[in-house]
Amino acid sequence: MDRLGVFLCTGCGIGEALQVEGLTALADELGAASCRTHPCLCSPEGVADIRAALDGGTIGGALVAACSARAKTEAFAFDTARHAVERVSLREQVVWSHPAGNDDTQLLAEDLLRMGYARLAKTGPAKTLAETIERTVLVVGGGLAGLTAARTAAAMGHPVVVVEKAAALGGSLAALPELVPAEPPYDVLHPNRLPQMISELAAQANVRIFTASTIAAIKGQPGQFQVDLATPDGAVTLAAGAIVQATGSRPYDATRLSRLGYGASPNVITAPELDAMLAAGGLKRPSDGAVPQRVVFIQCAGSRDPEHLPYCSADCCSATLRQVATIHRAHPDVETAVVYRDMRTPGQLERFYLAVQQQPRSLFARGEVVGVSGNGHLEVALRDTLLGEGTVLGADLVVLAVGLVPNAADGEAIRIHRDALKRSQTGESETQREEARKIAAQYAAHEGTEILNLAYRQGPDLPALRYGFPDSHFICFPYETRRTGIYAAGTVHTPMDAAQAAEDGAGAAMKAVQCIEAATRGEAVHPRAGDIAIPDFFLQRCTQCKRCTEECPFGTLNEDEKGTPQLNALRCRRCGICMGACPERIISFPDYSVDAVAGMIKAMSVPDESEEKPRIIALMCENDALPALDVAATLRQGWNPWVRVIPIRCLGSTNIVWIADSLSRGIDGVILIGCKSGDDYQCHYVRGSQLAQTRLGNVQETLQRLALEPERIRVVELAHDEFARVPAILDEFAATIEELGPNPMKGF
Structure with a gap:
């Protein structure tokens, strides 16, 4: 990129804190085609100035030195398919976080200008994808979540294909006459409207339904999926733009719960078996067909148990309340007792819980079940968790509220x-x-166990998290999976009740439509929504090491029989992890590359050892670390002026050559700050932080062999709300570097 224009904002205190004439002189020194200052660059006049220069062809790219790239995004939104634009954070990273009029503050601003200019020089306009995009939404699973997804997508004008492996639609709720209340007054059961929904959906012209059918194969990418079905009438091939997987869940295997009497007595049954019993003709004791006088429900049967299902299955409490209400209405003389650890009835379900409690023969006992004994007449031994006392409840029928297991393949x-x-x-x-x-x-x-049969290098189905649910970023992007354009909904997604499943299905359908629209424009979905730049592979230098195809969190890359990567651009989330993985540095984006960041490192000034001003590079993830830094600056929390921040898309995009370049240039330390990994938090790109930790561990071993202190490289994981930690992290690392002394390679 040549003919670069520099635009300096002097507002927000920048003009008062810095020697602006020094920055304009530096722009001339760097060879800028023009350098203009403006008191409020984000104003309509300031933006018009930049746009006129770009559209008029007087400059090929614009360097906007003003506020953080995370601020004023709408004001500084330019057509990246035509123009290269880079932003330098003089406000947050310099004047709001460092003392005004200070020499070190001025040097920091000048370095950031040099680095931004170097990056812009190696940035080009993005190439737009011109692809034919299919608008059909494929819904796999015909239960409540899947049917709601289908209805939602159809209402938005998209053709819909529903594939259900069972002979009829409806899933596990189809046979229930009534469901837990989901509308006012929330204290009585309401009719199951699923049969009506099925009839209405079947009558829609833009909806195709395949029952007793499965997925034989899915190839391609969002907007261009080719789907092969196995149906009773033979093979069917169709196209889809996005996919909703709503394959539901199944009850936990109760044969593993022998402690609770299942299998030892026919009068110990599961909640789904009770539903089937009630639907078949009424409440009966399996051993003799008599109506039981007391029914005991045992909650969390296998759930919240490290030996079985460690998680709460979410629907068990409300399902038990539904069954208790049904029994009392049909058999007013039957006693019911619900033994629970915690009754979880969030939101308006609490009103239903209170209504069921008020039934005259309804008992709720908080306790831990020790065991179930007997054959005809049963005894449920429990320990009162409040008083610590033992109690025995007699029962004619025991119902185990077993948890749910997702119908998902890993x-x-x-x-x-x-x-x-x-x-x-x-x-x-x-x-x-x-x-x-x-x-x-x-x-x-x-x-x-395959369900989707994806033709993906990384496996034929969605990757699973800890408990087998195919989720992705469960904090920021709850509908996303790790396969772009494929969204999980309902109880295959996470434990939930019927009302939540319907809502989840609608949300997944909206995400599917959003993905199709993004593919139509050639844009990425979350977290870099709207990004049109796609990676470029210089395959002439590829060594078929397969690191890119194996480390991509989203299955973007397939590979041929030799191991050469094959890009599916519409699967790409633009994280750059493949770029960081590649030892040959053959992967780059038009606006983000190994060469561009290396140019930033080489552009910054490195004072002589005698000046006693170490230089530190902070590679900071744009998703959590950089927002935390901006908040700290907004609160006027300062940090060491030796630090030069380089924003990166993900810690996983860090290429080891950046570390090597930094140390060979005489940079005294490199700190990488990114998202937290683990079960309680998550990297925005799922495992970028984890990959960075692994790669940098190898680098530190190399440093030791070269007689360089491994402490010069550090990786820190940070949540975006931990902004108060950022200054301390940077200052503490600077203190460590000062104690280590100058980089021995400084000056070479």
């Missing part, structure tokens, strides 16, 4: 199993083949 586990089976036959040595056989045996339970 795509990554299936891939591991398949790869191991292949290596067990093709391994170069018997040792390798034997090791592969052990891995295959470990993952054998995943064989034959």
Whole structure:
């Protein structure tokens, strides 16, 4: 990129804190085609100035030195397909966080200008994708969540295809005459409207329904999925733009709950078995067909138990209340007792809970079930968790409120199993083949569990999180999965009740439509929504190491038989993790590349050792770390002026060459700050922070071999609300660098 224009804002205290004439002189020194100052660059007049210069062709790209790139995004929104624009944060990173009129503050501003100019010089306009996009939404699963998703997408004008493996639509709720109340006054059961929804959906011209059908294969990418179905009438191939997986859940296997009497007595049944009993003709004791006089419900049967399901299944409490209400209406003389650890009835469900409690023969007992004994007449032994006393409840029928298990396949586990089976036959040595056989045996339970049958390098189904639910970023992007354009809804997504499942289905459909619209414009979805730049692969230098295809969190890349990556651009989230993974540095974006960041590192000034002014580079993730830095600056919290911040898309996009370039230039320390990893928080790109930790661990070992202190490199994980920590993190690292002394490579 040449003919670069520099635009300096002097508002928000910038003009008073810095020597602006020094910055304009530096712009001339850098070779800028023009340099203009403005008292309020984000004003309509200031923006018009920039736009006129870009549209008029007097400059090829614009460097906007003003506020953070996270501020005034609408004002500084330019057509990235035509123009390259880079922003430098003089306000947050300089004048709001460092003393005005200070030499170090001026040097910081000048360095940021140099670095921004260097990055812009290696930035080009993005190439727009011109692709034919299919607008059909494929819904896999015909339960409440799936049908709601189908109805929502159809109402938005999109063709819909529903695929259900059962012979009829409706899922687990289809046979229930009534459901938990989801509308005022929330204290009585309301009719199940699912049959009506099915009839209305079947009558819509833009909805196709396939029952007793499964997915044979899905190829392609968002906007261009090719779907092969196996139906009773034979194979069917169709196109889809986005997919909603609403395959529901199944009850936990109660045969594992022998402690609670299941299998030992026919009068111990599960909640789904009670529903089937009530639908078939009424309440009966399985042993003799008599109406039970007392029914005891045991909540959390297998849920919230580290030996079974560690999580709360969410729907059990409301389902039990529904069953208790149904029993009391049909059999007023029957006693019911609900033994619970915690009754979880959020929101308006509390009104329904209170209404059921007021039934004359309804008992709720808080306690922990020790065991269930007996065969005909049962005894439920429990320990009162409030008083610590033991109690025994007699029962004619015991109902176990078993938890739910998602009807999901773990795509990554299936891939591991398949790869191991292949290596067990093709391994170069018997040792390798034997090791592969052990891995295959470990993952054998995943064989034959495929649902979506994706033709993806990383596996045929969605990757699963800790408990088997195919989620992605569960904090910021709750509908996303790790496969772009495929959205989970209902109880396959996360435990929930019927009302939540309907809402989840509608939300997933909206996300699917959003993805189709984004694909039509060639744009990424979250978190870099609207980004049109796609990665470029210089395949002539590719060594087929497969690191990019294996480390991409979103399955963007397939590979040919040699291992050469094959880009599916519409799957890409633009995180740059592939760029950071590539040892040959053949992957780049028009506006983000190894070369551009390396240019920033080389552009900054590095004082001589005698000046006793160390230089530190902070590679900061734009998703959590950079927002935290901006908030700290807004609160006028300062940090060490030796630090030069380089925004990056994800810690996982860090290429090791940046560390090498920094140290060889004489930079005294490099700190990387990004999202937290783990179960309680999550990197915006799922595992970027984790990958960075692994890569940097290898770098620190190399530093030790070169007699350089590994403490010169540090990785810190940070949540965006931990902004108060940012100054302390930077200051503490600066103190460590000062104690270590100058980089031995300084001056070479």
